[in-house]
Amino acid sequence: MNKYPLPENEAERLKKLDFLNLLNLGKDPQFDVFAETACLISHCPSSLIAIMRSDEQTMQSCVGLSIDSVDRKNTLCQYSIASGEVVVINNTLLDDRSSDNPIILEGGIKFYVGVPIRDEDGFALGTICVIDYVPKTISENQIDALKKLSDVIAKILTSKRKTVNAEYFQQTFDISNNIICVLDEKLRFKDVNPAFEKNIFYQTRRCCRTVFSRCFRSRRPVLVSPK
Numbered sequence: 001m002n003k004y005p006l007p008e009n010e011a012e013r014l015k016k017l018d019f020l021n022l023l024n025l026g027k028d029p030q031f032d033v034f035a036e037t038a039c040l041i042s043h044c045p046s047s048l049i050a051i052m053r054s055d056e057q058t059m060q061s062c063v064g065l066s067i068d069s070v071d072r073k074n075t076l077c078q079y080s081i082a083s084g085e086v087v088v089i090n091n092t093l094l095d096d097r098s099s100d101n102p103i104i105l106e107g108g109i110k111f112y113v114g115v116p117i118r119d120e121d122g123f124a125l126g127t128i129c130v131i132d133y134v135p136k137t138i139s140e141n142q143i144d145a146l147k148k149l150s151d152v153i154a155k156i157l158t159s160k161r162k163t164v165n166a167e168y169f170q171q172t173f174d175i176s177n178n179i180i181c182v183l184d185e186k187l188r189f190k191d192v193n194p195a196f197e198k199n200i201f202y203q204t205r206r207c208c209r210t211v212f213s214r215c216f217r218s219r220r221p222v223l224v225s226p227k
Contacts, residue, residue, distance in 0.1 A: 003097075004073050005082035007124065013081075014054055016123045020158060022051050027068070030156070031061035034128065034149050039063055041145045042113065042138055044130040049117075049153060051126040052081045060126070074103050077127040080114035084124050086143055087114045091135035110135045113143070115150045119158050128153060 007013060017023050031049045038047040046064030050057045057070045057077055072078055076098055080087045089112040092098035098112065111132040116124040128150050180193040 005079065007082050007084065009123065010054075013123045013125075016119065016121065017051065017053070017125060020119075020125070021160070022125060022157060023053055025051060025058060025060060027062070028060050031153065032063065034153055035061040035063040038128055038130050038146060038149055041142055041149075042130040042132075044111070044113075044132045046132070047128070047130045049126070049128045050077060052077060052124070057126075064131075070103065074101060076101070076104070076112050077114045077129055080116045080127050080129075081124045084116055084118065084122070086116070086147070087112070088138060088143075089113075090137055093135075108133050113138055113146065115143070115146045117150050117154045117157065119154055125154065125157060 035047040035049050039045065044064075046062075048062045048065060048067070049060040051060060052072065052075075055072050057072055057075045059068055076087065076089065076092075079097055089095045089098055092101070092104050092110050092112060098104045098109075103109075104112075109131050111134065112129060113131075114127045114129040117126045117128060118124050128146065130146070178195060181189055181196055182191040184190050
């Protein structure tokens with residue numbers, strides 16, 4: 001068994017972490033409620049939410065543990081990152097992935113479940129995991145609930161970048177001297193920027209919902225009233 005597995009898309013995964021500005025994060029209190037909820041769902045005393053970097057796992061939130069980071073090679077979460085799937089270890093002492101892991105042995109951890117936090121492109125950005133100090137099992141319903149938590153966390157982690165992108169687009173849209181228009185799936189206008197109105201002489205309120213090609217076939221364009 002490969003003790004230090006990597007996903008096939010590891011290089012692209014790391015680029016996505018960099019693009020989302022997730023490589024140098026510290027703990028974030030907004031994630032504590034999700035770690036606490038994971039404990040309640042699984043009936044486990046400890047949970048963590050973490051980002052998996054190239055050589056280190058950095059914590060976003062910890063409940064029942066006091067830890068900021070762990071070498072990737074010493075984590076069990078590396079197996080969820082590599083497979084992109086939920087990893088369940090009912091008894092860490094009986095599983096080859098964990099039976100000789102120094103952190104598991106020193107911490108007395110006997111039970112582990114790791115759920116990958118995947119973005120909309122399928123990249124495993126990190127994990128939400130729960131641990132206990134006695135061997136146990138977990139139901140499919142509990143795993144499904146943890147997956148739903150993972151989906152919410154993924155949306156929060158990626159939304160910050162989307163917000164920055166949206167703000168940048170809006171600024172560019174408003175101040176650019178280049179003409180910009182936004183079309184819907186039927187090629188109808190949804191919005192045009194000031195440069196479009198100035199140079200093409202179509203008012204936003206008149207061309208919205210109009211098919212793009214029709215505006216330029218018109219013999220009588222809608223002129224913007226002089227100010």
